[in-house]
Amino acid sequence: DAGITQSPRHKVTETGTPVTLRCHQTENHRYMYWYRQDPGHGLRLIHYSYGVKDTDKGEVSDGYSVSRSKTEDFLLTLESATSSQTSVYFCAIGNPIDSPSTDTQYFGPGTRLTVL
Amino acid sequence: AQKVTQAQTEISVVEKEDVTLDCVYETRDTTYYLFWYKQPPSGELVFLIRRNSFDEQNEISGRYSWNFQKSTSSFNFTITASQVVDSAVYFCALSEAGSSNTGKLIFGQGTTLQVKP
Numbered sequence: 037d038a039g040i041t042q043s044p045r046h047k048v049t050e051t052g053t054p055v056t057l058r059c060h061q062t063e064n065h066r067y068m069y070w071y072r073q074d075p076g077h078g079l080r081l082i083h084y085s086y087g088v089k090d091t092d093k094g095e096v097s098d099g100y101s102v103s104r105s106k107t108e109d110f111l112l113t114l115e116s117a118t119s120s121q122t123s124v125y126f127c128a129i130g131n132p133i134d135s136p137s138t139d140t141q142y143f144g145p146g147t148r149l150t151v152l
Numbered sequence: 153a154q155k156v157t158q159a160q161t162e163i164s165v166v167e168k169e170d171v172t173l174d175c176v177y178e179t180r181d182t183t184y185y186l187f188w189y190k191q192p193p194s195g196e197l198v199f200l201i202r203r204n205s206f207d208e209q210n211e212i213s214g215r216y217s218w219n220f221q222k223s224t225s226s227f228n229f230t231i232t233a234s235q236v237v238d239s240a241v242y243f244c245a246l247s248e249a250g251s252s253n254t255g256k257l258i259f260g261q262g263t264t265l266q267v268k269p
Contacts, residue, residue: 140187
């Protein structure tokens with residue numbers, strides 16, 4: 037199994053509070069991704085990173101920010117959580133540039149976030 | 153625009169039946185990759201297969217097989233002699249390589265497969 041951990045695994049918070057989710061990898065992959073999973077939508081990309089301090093927006097980035105200060109860590113922050121951000125959040129890692137012919141994204145175990 | 157459609161929301165079969173999960177994709181890129189992931193009730197996402205757009209060979213792995221047809225933009229997944237352990241949500245996904253290969257995945261909505269004993 038790819039070495040990807042997410043913390044916390046479960047969190048309940050209140051509307052308006054800031055929340056930070058952490059993704060940690062031990063595989064030294066350049067790319068890291070944050071997705072959210074909601075019923076009827078599959079998984080949708082929030083933000084991704086292609087290197088330390090290099091990030092870009094995904095399909096559903098509004099209300100989220102990210103930071104990557106080290107290769108192994110990718111943080112997802114909800115500045116002011118809303119009920120619409122209740123979801124399961126998955127982190128993934130990959131090497132599409134370095135290994136275009138063999139790259140596969142591997143996913144962390146997920147974080148279940150509930151915003152009341 | 154890129155899109156992945158899994159029209160079957162839920163499928164229920166009896167153990168030992170064969171079942172096919174459909175996946176249709178849209179992309180303008182000539183170089184792309186298609187994936188299938190399994191999400192069992194425990195919630196993790198398990199990688200099953202990766203196929204690039206230049207390789208239309210069908211693939212078989214044990215009871216699993218995949219049929220890739222560029223002419224119909226489909227990448228269907230068949231489970232032969234299904235088992236209860238196959239019960240899960242299955243996702244088809246697309247990654248466009250193109251000029252900026254970022255590896256971003258576009259997922260279908262998922263198909264929930266229930267295999268009854």
